[in-house]
Amino acid sequence: MSTLLAAAGSLEPAARSYLSPTGQEIVFLLVGVLVLGAAVVSVTTRQLVHAALWLVVALGGLAVEFLLLTAEFVAWVQVLVYLGSVVVLVLFGLMLTRAPIGRSPDADSGNRPAALAVGAASAATLVTLVVDAFRSSWIDLSGPAGTTRLTGEFLFSHWVLPFEALSVLLLAALVGAIVLSRAKGDGTKPRPGNLRTVLTKTKER
């Protein structure tokens, strides 16, 4: 950890290259444009299943950005959790609620002006805040960081209690989802005689 601390922000101002882009910056720019475009399409398209698939592109691009920031562990957790399970769950939800496969004209509600206002206000606030706060800071990406080994050691030496609380939370979410989505009614316990009545009814037909 001490090497990490030494590497952060320690570059001389003369060594910082503002003008000549490195390979990392080029990849960042390309993937960033891809992520933004995919997010915009995913938010505005009228085909709901396509929106979920564009979300995959955006989240995958974000995993690449995490890799560029040398956060390997977070990047692979992103791939496993988001691309592997959350998007699949969302697609299952779309299918279970019988979302229309083709274009659905009523996908958007009528408050586009409100959305524009919210977007403009949020973008203006965040961007001015970011420019104001971090204009002169600098990241040195050369040091080792974010590997699974380092992250695991850090996680289990400083964050054990939140980790255990999260595992309990996951269990609670699992049980809650099962309870919520179970079918209501008496179909849970098979009663004797049910099968016989069904059989006699089919015979009568």
Add this chain to the structure above:
Amino acid sequence: MNPVNYLYLAALLFTIGASGVVIRRNAIVLFMCVELMLNASNLALVTFSRLHGNLDGQILAFFTMVVAAAEVVVGLAIIVSIFRTRHSASVDDSNLMKL
């Protein structure tokens, strides 16, 4: 590398997700927009972690992902059970508490 670029990307993604929450009508697509916002905050957390040279931000991003997964599971269960009773996943149709 200047961290401002990553923070710009995070801010714009958050904005896109926020306006998507206002625009969209289907509850599951609202979920997808919330996921976008959570991912934008994750990107900012990882950037800050790299900026300060320790791993706290990355651990927090990991925790955010786990909580988001739990949220999606419970939320989808709620949406599916609402769909069973009201036969619609649109947020405009769940208006029982309206006068």
